[in-house]
Amino acid sequence: PNKITVQTLAEKLGKAPSEVIKFLMMKGVMAAINQEIDFDTASQVAEEYGILLEEEAEEVLEEKMFEEEPDNPEDLVERPPVVVVMGHVDHGKTSLLDAIRESNVTAKEAGGITQHIGASTVEINGKKITFLDTPGHEAFTAMRMRGAQVTDIAILVVAADDGVMPQTIEAINHAKAANVQIIVAVNKIDKPSANPDRVKQELADHGLLVEEWGGDTICVPVSAIAKTNLDTLLEMVLLVAEMAELKANPNKRARGTIIEAQLDKGRGPVATVLVQSGTLKVGDPIVAGSAYGRIRAMMDDKGRRVKKAGPSTPVEILGLSEVPAAGDSFYVAESDKQARHYAQILAERNREQSLRATPNKVSLDDLFSQ
Ligand code: GDP
Numbered sequence: 001p002n003k004i005t006v007q008t009l010a011e012k013l014g015k016a017p018s019e020v021i022k023f024l025m026m027k028g029v030m031a032a033i034n035q036e037i038d039f040d041t042a043s044q045v046a047e048e049y050g051i052l053l054e055e056e057a058e059e060v061l062e063e064k065m066f067e068e069e070p071d072n073p074e075d076l077v078e079r080p081p082v083v084v085v086m087g088h089v090d091h092g093k094t095s096l097l098d099a100i101r102e103s104n105v106t107a108k109e110a111g112g113i114t115q116h117i118g119a120s121t122v123e124i125n126g127k128k129i130t131f132l133d134t135p136g137h138e139a140f141t142a143m144r145m146r147g148a149q150v151t152d153i154a155i156l157v158v159a160a161d162d163g164v165m166p167q168t169i170e171a172i173n174h175a176k177a178a179n180v181q182i183i184v185a186v187n188k189i190d191k192p193s194a195n196p197d198r199v200k201q202e203l204a205d206h207g208l209l210v211e212e213w214g215g216d217t218i219c220v221p222v223s224a225i226a227k228t229n230l231d232t233l234l235e236m237v238l239l240v241a242e243m244a245e246l247k248a249n250p251n252k253r254a255r256g257t258i259i260e261a262q263l264d265k266g267r268g269p270v271a272t273v274l275v276q277s278g279t280l281k282v283g284d285p286i287v288a289g290s291a292y293g294r295i296r297a298m299m300d301d302k303g304r305r306v307k308k309a310g311p312s313t314p315v316e317i318l319g320l321s322e323v324p325a326a327g328d329s330f331y332v333a334e335s336d337k338q339a340r341h342y343a344q345i346l347a348e349r350n351r352e353q354s355l356r357a358t359p360n361k362v363s364l365d366d367l368f369s370q
């Protein structure tokens, strides 16, 4: 139930607080100026003044807390695309991602080791691309269940010697449902048994007509093992990103999505987050699901400590009170107190949702397992 302080009520009614207090007293309610009274009592007072006090639904108030303020167009700047790799098992998703990252690391900082944080950034022609590690299917189901939209582009890996398979079709459907642009990487073209034309035909049968056949699906023949055409693939990603005009406002409190999280023995709850708008900074009060806290430290995907992270940047953060769930949104609050308050609201919502989701059944086992 909603509560309101005497002071706020007086302001809403345009009366002196002392008058409201007097009124309450007459009704047998003793309340100080900054004390909270329940909505029913408040509306009785209002009625005395001939005013109908409308209860602003709590849920509406809460939604407002999490609402993102609209950006001025001049605050928007280009942001890197967020890319996920999808495709049938053994078609080379992991190999391709590794090859892209390795060749990118060795080219720039010899011996540099990419730390596994669930997402990483590569650079080509001075532009960044963010890759999520999570295989497309899992990422999409976990994230979409929570309504999170994090990816811009899906690289659909199809092995040239195997063609379109059940999980390829599933990936196409997922990407289409999520309104994500598909770029096809026909992989394993180093193999003598490779047959890229057959792959293109099968793709066409599933609604993806490649450019050279008059369609608008970009298709790049690659080999993750021989490292063929990887740069071309990345350039195509940048091209698609450019056409999509991906933008975000870096000059505000950050918000984004939890990519993965776990409890670390020494460091406590550790989460990899993707900043989607604003800039995340060390010291920010943050909330993600029922977890909250002040960011104690941030690391980038190369394991380097960073002080801030802008849009489309994945970072690992320390300082949360508990482990949030992958797919949870995170918000930077105005204060520690507000972060804690938001976390309470979100925890309550989670509880309500899980109560609704689980049938209200108690077995004997449950009763005796205390
Ligand atoms: P995933 O299940 O989609 O992640 O596939 P993996 O990356 O694990 O690759 C499956 C198998 O295909 C592994 O044995 C890889 O070495 C092999 N593979 C991946 N890419 C290529 C490629 O470009 N050429 C060849 N010849 N083999 C590849």
Ligand code: MG
Binding pocket: 093, 094, 095
């Ligand atoms: Mg794999």
